[in-house]
Amino acid sequence: MNDKARILHWLSGCSKSLADLRKKFETSEFQSAIERQLPLDEKKRDQTISQTWHRSCAAMDVLEDGHSGIEYYSTTIPDSRGPLYVLIYGILQITYVQQDALKCLRDAVGLPTHLSLPPIRETRNDFIGHPTNRKGSRGALFISRPSLSKSQFQGVELFDDGPIFHDVALLNQLSEHLEWVCMQVSEIAERVGQTRMSPLSQV
Known part of the structure; x- marks a missing residue:
């Protein structure tokens, strides 16, 4: 299966997983899962629940909106360099904020948030996030304009003793991201189902 086929495969899988998780928001299952993560006598418990719920709603919207953006990306052929x-x-x-949104949802239902994130995150940080000011021993980075395509590009990292070239297989990284998203959404939905069957947290 090539990268494009894998992207379409994982887009389909993510659509189903996101729809399942959305139902848990609409039926209050997700909000109940938030409540069950907090001790009954925690100070400002209601306020904490409300804030976590609002962040979770925003995170869910980010996931769904980002999914729509990836669907558009996978089917669109740009006709010039600007687009x-x-x-x-x-x-x-999109991939960056989706990853942050999933960490937010994991935290809301009591799952660990220290995750191994897909490599597309570092690609984002290198070439569009902080290309002129990467921390540590990194040089200044940019995308080589002649190499740019929807499926791949070459990144250039500048140092005093010469450039280093980075070949970025963008479609491959995107398919890895989508696979990761599907796994995370499924795990979160499973966690919500588990907390529904458990008693409220006690101190």
Whole structure:
């Protein structure tokens, strides 16, 4: 299966997983799962529940909106360099905020948030997030304009003693991201189902 086919496969899987998780929001299962993570006598418990619920609703919208953006990316053929740049910058930012949204939802239902994140996150940070000011021993980075395509590009990292070239297989990284999203959404939905069957947290 090539990268494009894998993306379509995982897009379909994510659509089903997101629809299942959305139902848990609409039936209050997710909100109940939030409540069950907090001790009954915690100070400002109601306020904490409300804030966590609002963040979770925003995170769910980010996941669904980002999914729509990835679907558009997978089917659109840009007709010039400008739209291509918008697509590349957009898809890298979408994956970044989706990953943050999933960490937010995991935290809301009591799952660990220290995760091994897909490599597309570092690609985003390198080439559109902080290309001129990467921390540590990194040089200044940019995307080589002649190499730019929807499926891949070459990144250039500048140092005093010469450049280093990075070949970025963007479609491959995107398919890995989608697979990761599907796994996370399924785990969160499963966690919500488990908490529904358990008693409220006690101190």
